Amino acid sequence: MKAPNLFVEEEHPVLYSEWVSGKPLAVWNNQVSLVKRQRILTDLAEFLLQIWTVHVPPDFATEKSRPYSxxxxxxxxRGLRRTLSGTARWGNAIDYLxxxxxxxxxxxxxxxxxxxxFTHGDLHAHNIMRxxxxxxxGVIDWDWMSVAPLPAIIHHPWFIADIPGWNNQGVAEDIAKEHAAETAKEAEGEAADTETLKPDHEKVQIPKVRPDNLNSQKLSVKLAQLST
Structure with missing residues (x-):
């Protein structure tokens, strides 16, 4: 798995992370050529499949009986309580409700x-090294790694689709606002098995990733569809 090894010295309360070569992906969208986007998405699909299928020790999943809902x-x-108490760094009570x-x-x-x-928990474009x-x-910054139900962890990284609220570097504010308005309008229509999103004025059909439909080839194709 493309994740850094961690090293701990007993003498000092310091956690060392292995150096990961490359540079942050950072900018996504049409500023990167189609060939390069498809190349990194193929590698990302392999990485995601690896982390999604790692065996979770029983001690890590202490509340296995809880359904996803x-x-x-x-x-x-938890987010709502942080918002109401004034300790939240983002979000508002109305959105949570x-x-x-x-x-x-x-x-x-x-x-x-x-x-x-297992889920990485913070898989944005600056934590993906290329x-x-x-x-x-490699993938860095594992501070938010956690164990969660499969439906909560098996999904496309948000930065790929430029969904409203996830402002990627290189995306102009007016484009983000236009995208959010159009996505809200589309959400009023009848729900389907695909989500229609519009990154950088190009519409793409994004098939949903489901836990019973996982293999490396299918996942690579699904992610690659986001670049065409």
Missing amino acids: VWLTESLD IMRSMIPDYAADLDKYSGFG SDDFHLT
């Missing part, structure tokens, strides 16, 4: 997936 509700409630009201419909088909897995020819050299 319960886990998601508790996660949103709206998302909470959507859980019964959103999670209805996902509670049947009972497994747990070579000059855009091969994945």
Whole structure:
């Protein structure tokens, strides 16, 4: 797995991380050629499949019986409490309450997936290291790594689709606002098995990744579709 090794010295309370070569991906979208985007997405698909399928020791998954909807509700409630107490760094109470009201419909088909897995927790473009020819050299900043239900961890990294609220470097503010408005308008239509998003004025169809539909080739194709 393309993750740095960690080293601990008993004499000093310091955690050392192995050096990862390359530079942060940082800028995504059409500023990077199609060939290079597809190249790093192929490597990223292999990395994601590796971390999603790592065996979780029983001691790490202490609440295995919780369905995804319960886990998601508790996660949103933690954010809501931070917002109400004034300790949150982002988000607002109204947004959390709206998302909470959507859980019964959103999670209805996902509670049947009972497994747990590891998630990086902060997989944005600056934590993805790449070579000059855009091969994945490693993933850094594992501070937010955790164990969660499979539906919570198996999904496309948000930075790929430029979803509203996730402002990537190199995306102008007016484009982000236009994208958010168009996505909200599309959300009013009838739900389908694909999500229509519009990064950089190019519409793409993004198939959902499901826990029962995982293999390296399929995942690579799904991610590569985001670059065409």
